[in-house]
Amino acid sequence: MSWIEGQHLGIVPLLEETWLVGGVKKQSVVARSSAEAEFRAVTHGICEALWVEKILQELKVPISPPIRRKRTLRSNNILFQRWKRGEETRHGFTGHLYDALCRNGISTFIDDENLRTGETIRPQLLQWIEAAKISIIVFSTNYAASTWCLDELVKILQCRRERNQLVFPVFYKVEPSDVRHQRNTYKEAVDAHEIRFGCHSQKVKEWKEALAETSNMKGFHLKQGYEFEFIQKIVSKALTGIPPRQLLIGDHMVGLQTRVVEVESHLYSKYRTLSNGESPKRKHYNNIAMLGIVGIGGSGKTTLAKALYNSICDRFECACFLFNVRKISDQEEGLVRLQQTLLSKLLGEGEIKVRSVEEGISMIKEKLSKKRALIVLDDVDKIEELKALAGECDWFSDKTRIIITTRDKYLLTAHEVEKIYEMKLLSDPESLELFCWNAFKMTGPKANYEDLSNQAIYYAQGLPLALKVIGSNLINKNLEEWKSALDKYEKNPPKDI
Structure with missing residues (x-):
C-alpha cells in the first residue's frame, strides 16, 4: 500500500x-x-x-508506513522541481538528471520533505526558489495533481518577472499543449482542484495561468529517444545560464579595487580614433575589446586580472580564465591542451578533444563566434600563444571581451591589441599597509618596528609580491631577527620574489 x-x-x-x-x-x-x-x-x-x-x-498483518512520492531537487544555482510517482522515476529520468547536474559541478540536493507540510510551503523553500539562478520544471503526467508543485510554479514565475530568474520547462512524456490547455491528466487534476477549492477560486485561476504561461516558454520536450542525450541538452543549457564561479583572490588586497575600476573603464571604452579621423585597422570589430595588462613580474597582473574577472564575469554567457599560458605552452602539446581547456570551459560540454593547433583554431572560430564570452589569457610570452587562442577579433562575437596579461608590451602591439593598461606599482602608504597586513596582521607597524618596516618597503619598491613575501618571512620575529633578515634581502633578495 x-x-x-x-x-x-x-x-x-x-x-x-x-x-x-x-x-x-x-x-x-x-x-x-x-x-x-x-x-x-x-x-x-x-x-x-x-x-x-x-x-x-x-489478521494482525503490519501495515507499512506512508511512502511520500514528491521531491524537489535544488542547489545554490538551480531549483529542480518535478512531480512523478513511482520507483522507476527515482532511478530513471530524474535520478539521471540529478546525477548529471552533480557531475557537471552543480551542487544539487534533495530537499527535506518537512519543507512541505500541510497546505503551504515552508519559508526555507521559498528562500531557495528566490535565490536560484535557474529553475528547471519537469512536467510529467501527474504534475498538476500536486498543489505544492503548483504553488511553487507560481512563485517561480514571480521570481522570473521580478528577479530575471531563468526558467527551463521540461515536458517529460507529456504534451506541452496538454499543459497549456489543461487536457487529459491536467484537466482531471484542475477539475479536481476546482471541486475542492471552487470553480472561481483565485488560487486555481493562478495555477491555470501559470501552467499556460510556462508551457508557452521555450523548453525541452521528450517524446521518445535516448534519455541520456535529452539530459545532456538540459545540463548544457543549465551550465550556460549559471554565472561563472568567482576566483579566489585573498584578503587585504590593498589598492586593488581602484585599479579594477581603472581597467574596467579601459575595457568598455571605445577604441581610439587616429589623428586623420580614421578608425584603427580593426574598425569593423571595434565593439570587441582585447585588453592587455602589462607589467614586470610580481607587480600583480594576475591578481588584477582575477579581480576584474570576478567583477564582470556575470555579464557574460560563459567565461574562461586560462592560467599560466607561458608555462603550459612550453610543455608537449601545450597549445593544444590550452585550446581544449578554452573550448571545454566556454562550451560546457565536458572534455573536448583537439588533435592539432590548426584544428583548435578552426573549432574556436566555429563554436565561439556567437558566444558572449569573457576570456583571460594569463602570463602570455609568445605571439604563437595569442595566434592559437585569440588570433583575430572576428573569431568572436562583438560582445566578447579578451584580457591578456604579459610582461612584454611589444607582444601586445605586435598582436594589434588596441588597449593596454600598464601596471601601477603601490604607493608608499599602500606598500606599508600591505606589508603590515602580512608581517603584523594589522594595518600599521608595531611599536619600535616603524623604521624597519619602512626599510622593508624600500627594498620591495612597490611590488605586491615582494611585500607579501618579506612580510610573511618576518612575522613573529624579534627586532634582531628583522635586522639580520633585511640585511640579507639587501644583498640577496628572496628567490620567490
Missing part, C-alpha cells in the same frame, strides 16, 4: 498493486476521465482501502 495526495480529502491511501485478500482479487483504482468519475473513484478507493486495512488489522 502506498500513499499519494488525495484530490479532495487530503492524504488518501489508494491501492496501486494487485492484492489477494480472502481469495478475492482486488485491482488498483483507475482514474476516470471526468471530475465526477474521478470523485467516485477516489471515494471507492477510500472505502476499499479502509476495508482492506480492517481485514489486515484483524
Whole structure:
C-alpha cells in the first residue's frame, strides 16, 4: 500500500498493486476521465482501502508506513522541481538528471520533505526558489495533481518577472499543449482542484495561468529517444545560464579595487580614433575589446586580472580564465591542451578533444563566434600563444571581451591589441599597509618596528609580491631577527620574489 495526495480529502491511501485478500482479487483504482468519475473513484478507493486495512488489522498483518512520492531537487544555482510517482522515476529520468547536474559541478540536493507540510510551503523553500539562478520544471503526467508543485510554479514565475530568474520547462512524456490547455491528466487534476477549492477560486485561476504561461516558454520536450542525450541538452543549457564561479583572490588586497575600476573603464571604452579621423585597422570589430595588462613580474597582473574577472564575469554567457599560458605552452602539446581547456570551459560540454593547433583554431572560430564570452589569457610570452587562442577579433562575437596579461608590451602591439593598461606599482602608504597586513596582521607597524618596516618597503619598491613575501618571512620575529633578515634581502633578495 502506498500513499499519494488525495484530490479532495487530503492524504488518501489508494491501492496501486494487485492484492489477494480472502481469495478475492482486488485491482488498483483507475482514474476516470471526468471530475465526477474521478470523485467516485477516489471515494471507492477510500472505502476499499479502509476495508482492506480492517481485514489486515484483524489478521494482525503490519501495515507499512506512508511512502511520500514528491521531491524537489535544488542547489545554490538551480531549483529542480518535478512531480512523478513511482520507483522507476527515482532511478530513471530524474535520478539521471540529478546525477548529471552533480557531475557537471552543480551542487544539487534533495530537499527535506518537512519543507512541505500541510497546505503551504515552508519559508526555507521559498528562500531557495528566490535565490536560484535557474529553475528547471519537469512536467510529467501527474504534475498538476500536486498543489505544492503548483504553488511553487507560481512563485517561480514571480521570481522570473521580478528577479530575471531563468526558467527551463521540461515536458517529460507529456504534451506541452496538454499543459497549456489543461487536457487529459491536467484537466482531471484542475477539475479536481476546482471541486475542492471552487470553480472561481483565485488560487486555481493562478495555477491555470501559470501552467499556460510556462508551457508557452521555450523548453525541452521528450517524446521518445535516448534519455541520456535529452539530459545532456538540459545540463548544457543549465551550465550556460549559471554565472561563472568567482576566483579566489585573498584578503587585504590593498589598492586593488581602484585599479579594477581603472581597467574596467579601459575595457568598455571605445577604441581610439587616429589623428586623420580614421578608425584603427580593426574598425569593423571595434565593439570587441582585447585588453592587455602589462607589467614586470610580481607587480600583480594576475591578481588584477582575477579581480576584474570576478567583477564582470556575470555579464557574460560563459567565461574562461586560462592560467599560466607561458608555462603550459612550453610543455608537449601545450597549445593544444590550452585550446581544449578554452573550448571545454566556454562550451560546457565536458572534455573536448583537439588533435592539432590548426584544428583548435578552426573549432574556436566555429563554436565561439556567437558566444558572449569573457576570456583571460594569463602570463602570455609568445605571439604563437595569442595566434592559437585569440588570433583575430572576428573569431568572436562583438560582445566578447579578451584580457591578456604579459610582461612584454611589444607582444601586445605586435598582436594589434588596441588597449593596454600598464601596471601601477603601490604607493608608499599602500606598500606599508600591505606589508603590515602580512608581517603584523594589522594595518600599521608595531611599536619600535616603524623604521624597519619602512626599510622593508624600500627594498620591495612597490611590488605586491615582494611585500607579501618579506612580510610573511618576518612575522613573529624579534627586532634582531628583522635586522639580520633585511640585511640579507639587501644583498640577496628572496628567490620567490
